[in-house]
Amino acid sequence: MIPVLYDYWRSSAAYRVRIVLNLKRVAYDSVPIDLTREAQRTPDYLSRNPQGLVPALDLGATVLTQSLAIIEYLDTAYPNPAMIPVDPLAGAHVRAQALTIVADIHPIDNLRVLNRLTEQFGADQAAREDWYRHWVVTGLDALEVMTTSSPGPFLGGMAPNLADACLVPQMYNARRFGVPLDRYPRLTAADAAASAVPEIAAAHPDRVRPPA
Ligand SMILES: N[C@@H](CCC(=O)N[C@@H](CS)C(=O)NCC(=O)O)C(=O)O
Structure with a gap:
C-alpha cells in the first residue's frame, strides 16, 4: 500500500511532513482529521496516534507519529533529496x-x-x-x-x-x-x-x- 497521511490542512506539523513527502516524490493518500471537530480524539484515530495529534503516517505494517520522527524515517528510506546532512x-x-x-x-x-x-x-x-x-x-x-x-x-x-x-x-x-x-x-x-x-x-x- 502507499503511505496514508492522517492530515489536517492547517496543521503545521502535518504541513512539514507534506513538504518532505512532496520533495522526495513519495506518493501518498491523505485522510483529513478535522481538528475543529475533535476528530483527533475519536477512538479510531487514537488507535493510530494515542497522543490525539496529527500527523500520523500509516505505512501498512506500522503507523508512525511525531512529524520529526516521520521525516527522519523518510530521509532514511528515501534518501534523495537529503533533508539532514550526514556530516x-x-x-x-x-x-x-x-x-x-x-x-x-x-x-x-x-x-x-x-x-x-x-x-x-x-x-x-x-x-x-x-x-x-x-x-x-x-x-x-x-x-x-x-x-x-x-x-x-x-x-x-x-x-x-x-x-x-x-x-x-x-x-x-x-x-x-x-x-x-x-x-x-x-x-x-x-x-x-x-x-x-x-x-x-x-x-x-x-x-x-x-x-x-
Ligand atoms: N510534536 C508533534 C506535534 C503534533 C501537533 O501538535 N499537532 C497539532 C496540529 S499542528 C494537533 O494535532 N493538535 C490537536 C490538538 O491540540 O488537540 C509533531 O511534531 O508531530
Whole structure:
C-alpha cells in the first residue's frame, strides 16, 4: 500500500511532513482529521496516534507519529533529496534549527495549550493570541541569529532541508496570527525561496484544504 497521511490542512506539523513527502516524490493518500471537530480524539484515530495529534503516517505494517520522527524515517528510506546532512556536525546544526521551531515554539502554541489557557486561567482570544505571538517572536528571534551564516537561498543552502520544511509552516502560522516578520530578513528570504519550490508550494494549506 502507499503511505496514508492522517492530515489536517492547517496543521503545521502535518504541513512539514507534506513538504518532505512532496520533495522526495513519495506518493501518498491523505485522510483529513478535522481538528475543529475533535476528530483527533475519536477512538479510531487514537488507535493510530494515542497522543490525539496529527500527523500520523500509516505505512501498512506500522503507523508512525511525531512529524520529526516521520521525516527522519523518510530521509532514511528515501534518501534523495537529503533533508539532514550526514556530516555529524552539520546534521546537529540543522536539527537544532528545526527543533527551535518543533520543540520550543510549536508545542506551547498548540491548540490544546491555547485551549488550556482558557479553561484553566480564563484567557480570552486576545490573551491567547498574545501568548501565541510571544513564543513565536522568542523563537524566531533566536532562529534568525542561528541561520545568519546560512549561505542561502534556503536555510539548507542551495536546496531546502529539514530546517526549511519546519520554517515554512511556522512562517505561515506567524502570518496567520499577525506576527510582524520584517525583523527577520534571513528567515523571510528563506521562506520566500522555499515557498516558490513547486513541491513545497503544493503542500500549502490552501492547496490541500478539503472542500467545505
Ligand atoms: N510534536 C508533534 C506535534 C503534533 C501537533 O501538535 N499537532 C497539532 C496540529 S499542528 C494537533 O494535532 N493538535 C490537536 C490538538 O491540540 O488537540 C509533531 O511534531 O508531530
